[in-house]
Amino acid sequence: MAGHPRQGAAGQPSAKPTAVLLYIFRRLLNVVVMLLVVATITFGIFFLVPWLQHTDPVLRYVGKNANPVAIAGIKVKLGLDKPIYEQFWLYLKGLVAGRSYSNGPDTTWCPAPCMGISTQTQTPVWGQLTGDFPVTAWLAAGAATIWLVFGVGTGVLSALRKRSVIDRAAMVTALAGVSLPVYFTGLVASALFIYNLGWLPESNPNVSLGSDPGAWLQNMLLPWITLAFLFAATYARLTRATMLDVLGEDYIRTARAKGLGEGTVIGKHAMRATMTPILTVFGMDLGGLLGGAILTENVFNLHGLGYDALNGITKNDLPMIMGVTLFAAFFIVMANLIVDLFYAVVDPRVRLA
Amino acid sequence: MTQNPSAEPLVDVGAGAPREFLAVRDLKVHFPTDDGVVKSVDGLSFTLERGKTLGIVGESGSGKSVTSLSIMGLHRNVGKKLGPRISGEIWLDGQELVSASKDEVRRLRGQKMAMIFQDPLTAMHPFFTVGQQIIEGYRQHHPEAKKQQARSHAIQLLDRVGIPQPDKRVDNYPHEFSGGMRQRAMIAMALANDPSLLIADEPTTALDVTVQAQILDLIRDLQQEFGSSVIIITHDLGVVAELADDILVMYGGKCIEKGSSAELFTRPEHPYTWGLLGSMPRIDRDLQDRLIPVKGSPPSLINLPSGCAFNPRCPYADRTGGRSTAEVPELVEVTPGHLAACHLPAETRQRIFAEEIAPLL
Ligand SMILES: Nc1ncnc2c1ncn2[C@@H]1O[C@H](COP(=O)(O)OP(=O)(O)OP(=O)(O)O)[C@@H](O)[C@H]1O
Ligand code: SF4
Ligand SMILES: [Mg+2]
Numbered sequence: 001m002a003g004h005p006r007q008g009a010a011g012q013p014s015a016k017p018t019a020v021l022l023y024i025f026r027r028l029l030n031v032v033v034m035l036l037v038v039a040t041i042t043f044g045i046f047f048l049v050p051w052l053q054h055t056d057p058v059l060r061y062v063g064k065n066a067n068p069v070a071i072a073g074i075k076v077k078l079g080l081d082k083p084i085y086e087q088f089w090l091y092l093k094g095l096v097a098g099r100s101y102s103n104g105p106d107t108t109w110c111p112a113p114c115m116g117i118s119t120q121t122q123t124p125v126w127g128q129l130t131g132d133f134p135v136t137a138w139l140a141a142g143a144a145t146i147w148l149v150f151g152v153g154t155g156v157l158s159a160l161r162k163r164s165v166i167d168r169a170a171m172v173t174a175l176a177g178v179s180l181p182v183y184f185t186g187l188v189a190s191a192l193f194i195y196n197l198g199w200l201p202e203s204n205p206n207v208s209l210g211s212d213p214g215a216w217l218q219n220m221l222l223p224w225i226t227l228a229f230l231f232a233a234t235y236a237r238l239t240r241a242t243m244l245d246v247l248g249e250d251y252i253r254t255a256r257a258k259g260l261g262e263g264t265v266i267g268k269h270a271m272r273a274t275m276t277p278i279l280t281v282f283g284m285d286l287g288g289l290l291g292g293a294i295l296t297e298n299v300f301n302l303h304g305l306g307y308d309a310l311n312g313i314t315k316n317d318l319p320m321i322m323g324v325t326l327f328a329a330f331f332i333v334m335a336n337l338i339v340d341l342f343y344a345v346v347d348p349r350v351r352l353a
Numbered sequence: 354m355t356q357n358p359s360a361e362p363l364v365d366v367g368a369g370a371p372r373e374f375l376a377v378r379d380l381k382v383h384f385p386t387d388d389g390v391v392k393s394v395d396g397l398s399f400t401l402e403r404g405k406t407l408g409i410v411g412e413s414g415s416g417k418s419v420t421s422l423s424i425m426g427l428h429r430n431v432g433k434k435l436g437p438r439i440s441g442e443i444w445l446d447g448q449e450l451v452s453a454s455k456d457e458v459r460r461l462r463g464q465k466m467a468m469i470f471q472d473p474l475t476a477m478h479p480f481f482t483v484g485q486q487i488i489e490g491y492r493q494h495h496p497e498a499k500k501q502q503a504r505s506h507a508i509q510l511l512d513r514v515g516i517p518q519p520d521k522r523v524d525n526y527p528h529e530f531s532g533g534m535r536q537r538a539m540i541a542m543a544l545a546n547d548p549s550l551l552i553a554d555e556p557t558t559a560l561d562v563t564v565q566a567q568i569l570d571l572i573r574d575l576q577q578e579f580g581s582s583v584i585i586i587t588h589d590l591g592v593v594a595e596l597a598d599d600i601l602v603m604y605g606g607k608c609i610e611k612g613s614s615a616e617l618f619t620r621p622e623h624p625y626t627w628g629l630l631g632s633m634p635r636i637d638r639d640l641q642d643r644l645i646p647v648k649g650s651p652p653s654l655i656n657l658p659s660g661c662a663f664n665p666r667c668p669y670a671d672r673t674g675g676r677s678t679a680e681v682p683e684l685v686e687v688t689p690g691h692l693a694a695c696h697l698p699a700e701t702r703q704r705i706f707a708e709e710i711a712p713l714l
Contacts, residue, residue, distance in 0.1 A: 250475040256427055257470075258490035258542070259463030272480050348526040349479055 155239020287335020291328020
């Protein structure tokens with residue numbers, strides 16, 4: 001990925017507002033190009049996979065035993081009879097402006113960004129993704145809050161009490177968190193809290209925050225904690241290591257030499273330097289998660305983007321897979337951009353290039 | 354072991370508050386490590402009057418920084434299992450610091466005593482502006498000061514240390530300053546609360562030669578203006594030649610010679626000091642003539658050589674009848690106010706200096 005901010009050399013003035021705008025503009029252009037590349041690749045896969053499997057993509061929509069006339073009709077409607085370059089062009093056009101699938105009497109309008117028609121539901125993929133996105137967004141937001149608080153908190157505490165019992169216990173737990181996969185911790189947590197202790201009800205994918213907030217909260221609790229555990233472990237280790245580095249820096253000694261209290265030295269001077277790299281990683285992680293937490297969503301039967309992705313894969317719903325991929329790519333690329341901008345704001349040494 | 358039992362004790366540990374502004378008595382700072390106890394400072398004593406400048410000189414690892422950090426109370430983990438063991442007395446204006454509580458020392462830090470560090474780039478926080486960093490130190494000890502007032506104080510300080518356009522530069526970040534300007538800003542930061550003791554730990558080592566002299570001039574001017582006592586630490590005798598009233602030479606965590614600056618340059622007593630003088634760069638001599646480095650490497654602070662710690666490197670160790678390797682030489686007064694720790698008889702030292710050393714300097 002091009003265009004990461006560089007550390008400015010000594011004596012370089014901070015970024016000017018116009019430079020920032022220009023930078024944002026360039027990076028947004030970058031985002032568009034990246035998404036175009038992803039769209040091209042996924043489109044390629046959409047045609048490559050059926051070709052490798054010696055099947056006609058249209059069969060995914062109609063089933064093998066449909067009558068040839070119906071198949072031909074659908075084929076025309078979906079535009080699968082057109083040459084590939086034309087289909088690609090229609091696909092891109094659909095993403096930007098929407099498109100209508102039509103074979104005369106039978107017309108389906110697929111509004112922009114049109115990512116194609118799901119072979120399972122026969123409805124536009126985009127509508128399904130936006131319908132499922134809140135589940136993923138809530139999962140990511142809740143988990144992120146938990147892991148940021150606990151991960152960073154534990155990391156700071158461990159660094160300040162280096163080699164203490166707390167530090168060792170935290171780091172062993174963190175090691176477990178890093179090495180245990182979600183489907184293991186998730187299944188163990190479900191078995192324990194839902195089936196064994198009965199503290200939480202069985203997960204129900206049909207409740208939402210709007211319909212039943214209480215049940216929703218109970219539904220989300222284990223997925224949040226499971227996902228947060230995985231990330232908190234990484235963050236605790238990262239925070240601890242960064243904090244220990246920062247505490248050894250000369251400017252921390254200077255802060256103490258000024259007579260500042262330990263609270264200010266740690267809470268202001270050390271935290272400021274520690275949080276910068278951590279929030280960078282956080283932005284990327286969050287961006288990645290918004291595209292779907294495949295394992296967690298499936299372990300806990302949450303119908304978010306990660307569920308759609310796995311479902312698309314198992315049911316061979318190629319437009320769905322393409323859609324989720326593009327959707328996830330969008331968040332990752334955007335997170336990248338936001339993190340870079342964030343860095344330019346918090347680290348005065350960064351020069352936008 | 355005492356060389357002159359009749360002499361007055363040179364260090365009055367436990368004698369209560371001293372007359373001097375700063376008095377360090379038998380300071381020991383030992384770091385327990387996996388390899389053994391590092392005796393970074395081992396029985397150091399000195400005094401400093403108000404408004405005077407003391408130069409502490411010695412090669413890398415001789416314990417200069419550890420000494421200054423002890424005065425500032427900046428050692429970490431003191432009193433913990435793996436932390437340094439600090440003993441002795443440090444009296445600052447009638448208050449003893451080694452036994453004082455952390456909070457008492459913290460309140461003096463930045464206010465009564467301040468420190469300038471070697472590398473101003475790493476010593477300043479990269480994410481805060483120079484102004485913010487000065488203001489923060491000022492308001493810590495002047496909580497009643499309004500933001501605006503603290504800011505104009507910071508601008509005044511920057512102006513005083515010779516930073517052009519201080520009202521603009523106050524909002525710059527440290528990386529936007531050049532090395533020399535950064536050290537000036539660091540000095541401004543240290544002066545924020547008008548400290549009566551200023552410790553400068555190698556304030557010019559990280560700077561260009563051309564800038565070094567300017568910074569030293571600035572420190573001297575400020576010292577005269579503010580009337581503070583200054584400790585200036587360096588491994589280069591040349592740096593303190595014009596600045597210091599007194600000079601203390603450290604070797605292996607101990608003081609091996611101290612006296613007035615004039616005495617030390619004209620009548621140095623200790624062979625190690627001769628070596629330091631010999632390795633001072635001088636513009637009026639050719640290179641091969643003026644650099645007589647002290648041969649060998651600094652001693653291990655875990656296992657100091659027996660006897661005089663300098664003996665493996667000392668060209669005269671064989672002229673003391675074996676005492677150099679057997680007995681630790683005590684610091685004794687040679688002439689009033691001039692002390693040295695060497696087994697060579699005073700007359701022998703003076704003869705060697707006059708015949709073998711002085712012509713080379
Ligand atoms: N925290 C510590 N733990 C262990 N040893 C230490 C510690 N701090 C300093 N030392 C040791 O104490 C000795 C004296 O260090 P000090 O920093 O005082 O040297 P210095 O005279 O300032 O040298 P330089 O000119 O290199 O700054 C060194 O050998 C150093 O390794
Ligand atoms: S005591 Fe001996 S070894 Fe030490 S400086 Fe004097 S002569 Fe050299
Ligand atoms: Mg040092």
